[in-house]
Amino acid sequence: FQKGDLKSAETLFKGLSIIDHNNWYYRSALGAIFQKQNDHQAAIAEYTTALQINPDEPTSLLNRGECHIKQHDFDAALEDFALLQRLPLAEDNPYKKRARVLAEKILSEKDADSI
Numbered sequence: 007f008q009k010g011d012l013k014s015a016e017t018l019f020k021g022l023s024i025i026d027h028n029n030w031y032y033r034s035a036l037g038a039i040f041q042k043q044n045d046h047q048a049a050i051a052e053y054t055t056a057l058q059i060n061p062d063e064p065t066s067l068l069n070r071g072e073c074h075i076k077q078h079d080f081d082a083a084l085e086d087f088a089l090l091q092r093l094p095l096a097e098d099n100p101y102k103k104r105a106r107v108l109a110e111k112i113l114s115e116k117d118a119d120s121i
Contacts, residue, residue: 015039030060037069046073064090064101071105080112 016039023032037052053070056063071086087105095102 012039012043016043028059030056030063030066033059034063034066034069037066037073041069041073044076046076049073050077062093064093064095064099067093068101068105071108075108075112080116084109084112 016036019032019036019039023029023036026032033052033056037049037056040046040049040052050070050073053066053073056066057070060066067086067090071083071090074080074083074086087109090105091102093102
């Protein structure tokens with residue numbers, strides 16, 4: 007997956023998620039694979055499944071929010087970023103920081119569009 011063989015990684019993680027369908031990591035990894043392939047709808051679906059299994063998983067929230075941005079669903083992205091901010095993580099956590107930056111960018115662009 008990290009070496010760029012996304013199709014093999016997709017096959018592997020699909021198989022693993024069938025074998026162990028309650029493993030959030032496999033679903034989140036599939037989401038990341040689909041996200042790298044620019045299949046944002048499929049990525050959102052996998053991140054959503056990962057979050058149903060483990061609602062406090064910050065990478066799935068952040069990545070799903072980024073996919074929502076790519077789909078121009080800014081309200082859904084802001085909701086994911088707000089959920090991430092409420093997780094019991096340190097304020098300097100890199101996921102929280104990135105979510106804050108992306109949320110601020112969305113909000114500033116929304117404000118600029120309303121002028």
